[in-house]
Amino acid sequence: MKINFVDLHKQYQSIKTQIDDAIKSTLSQTDFILGQGVEEFEQSFAEFCQAKYAVGVASGTDALFLSLKALGIGPGDEVITQANTFVASAYAISMTGATPVLVDINTHTYNLEASTVEKAITKRTKAILPVHLYGQATYMIPLLKLARKYKLQIVEDACQAHGAISSGKKVGSFGIAAAFSFYPGKNLGAYGDAGAITTSNHSLYNKILKLRNYGQKEKYHHLVLGYNSRLDTLQARILSVKLRHLNQWNRLRIQHAKFYNQKLSTLNPFVITPIVHQNVSSVYHLYVLQVKMRNQLLRFLNERGVNALIHYPIPIHLQPAYKGLGYKKGDFPVTEQLCQNIISLPMYPELTTKEIEYTCQTIADFYQK
Template sequence: MQIPFVDLQAQYQALKTELDAAVLRVMGQCNFILGKEVADFEQAFAEYVGAPYAVGVASGLDALKLALEALGIGSGDEVIVPAHTFIASALAVSAVGARPVLVDVDEASFNLDPALIEAAITPRTKAIMPVHLYGQPADLSPLLDIAQRHGLRVVEDASQAHGARYQGRRVGGFGDAGCFSFYPGKNLGAYGDAGGLVTNDAGLAERVRYLRNYGQEVKYKHVVKGYNLRLDTMQAAILSVKLRHLDDWNARRAAHAAAYTHALEGVGDLRLPRVVTGDHVFHLYVIRTKHRDALQAHLTERGVATVIHYPVPIHLQAAYADLGYRRGSFPVTERLADEILSLPIYAELTAEQQAHVINAVKSFFA
């Protein structure tokens, strides 16, 4: 049996009639740039998250970048970012001319450790960027308290946490802005690159709308120097269809995660993901073992696709050698990079497929 890491074909077949109709509607209208479907999706997604405003953009990285720029963060400023995250979190900071200041993560949640934040704050610090990694909400209460006491902005990177809740509210609406990627493999994914942000700040939403569309207030009236970073109408139509199914998909992911945990508890030296804060939506199911590379090879031989998220930490990437960090700078992050492995998890994963994955993992440790 071959188990893909993500099966987008299965998802498409389940929604084929709805998705085909949405795409054909856009084709028939030929309104491909900022068409009605973009505004419709923005309204629906804002209501879903529980924020008054949402703005669709071209990718999750663009959402982070435009949020920072709209908040006035730029050259000479610093933004605190978790050391263990996808590099896009740091790249957004660099894109506006600021410096990402990395902080190690909590070993239980893999998210930014609030206890380490204040030691990283300097007079140049302007914002904190918590990442709701793998679908688990970051511990926002102490983080927001620190931000308030130091006069800092908070930009949530919720690119892997569509629908996750913290203290009963969906993530994305706690900070100055919440940024999402709609990359195809996400819990809510488009059929190409796409992203968006939500905010409670009308002025910030307006600035991002200008920035994403050449800085235009109205056509040919440019009030700021902007970009071409718009959410495509076709992708917005697809996302509107998928949004209606997101809660069901997240519930199925949580059920798959529970089944993995029940079956693999106590197997070998495995350390399994724990729900530490809020409602985890399991964009990824990430296990830890000191035998990670051998286990991955074993699973590959048995037809199980796995991925390492992420094998090389940001501070050890050549692109960020200029930050001056060295091996040993972030011990938790470095341990995770050596031990983590993501197992297949998606809403359409069948019981038979999951049993095959579980048996393959167990056979390695037998």
């Protein structure tokens, strides 16, 4: 058996006619830049996220960067985020000229906790950037309280968590702004790079609209220094089609995660299945286990056709690109231990019961060797 980590081909086949129509309509209208399809997608995505506004941009990284930039964050400022995330969460902070301040995460959820964040707050802190990692929403209430206490902004990194819920509300509706990635393999993925910012703050919304389009509101009238970071109309129309299926796709991911959990529960303590905080939901962008003998298991799975991966093998503070921040090995023990133990199993809506059973059986075979 050969099991892909994700299978975008299967997804395309299941919605081919709708996607092909969306592409054809863009080709015949030739409204490639900021066409009507962009605004239509922005409205439906804002509604999906329970936010007032959404702004389509070029990527999730730009969504984070432009949110921070619109908040006036720059050199001399600090933004707190977690040490175990995709590097872009930290890069976006660095791109503004501000300093990423890293903290360790909760052992069970792998997300930020208010008590650890509070210890990292200084006079220079301007914002907190929680990452809803692997698709699990961060428990936001304590972080919102903390932000209020210290007058800090919250920018959510929701790049992996389209549709996840924290205390009854969708991610993307908590921070002053939230960033989403539509990288092809995401729960909602474009056919290229794409991203969006959600916000319910009207003045921030207007700032971001200008920033993503050369600082202009009216063509050739440049009010502020801006960027070229627009969501292509073609991608927006593709995303509008896919957004209609997202709830169902997320339901399938959750169903697959439950089946994995059930099948793998007998392998404890060799295998620890994901733990979801009681006040939140996960949309399982990734299905991540903690396992014993991780590297050997990874090889064993790959040799038997199961494409398992690691998210992420090296934490931000130990990346050569961030040597300058001055962190060292041992600074974030939970994160560092996770990097040694975690493994991500194949996860996408079209995954079959047989494929999950085969993967779980292969893991069982490995520990019974």
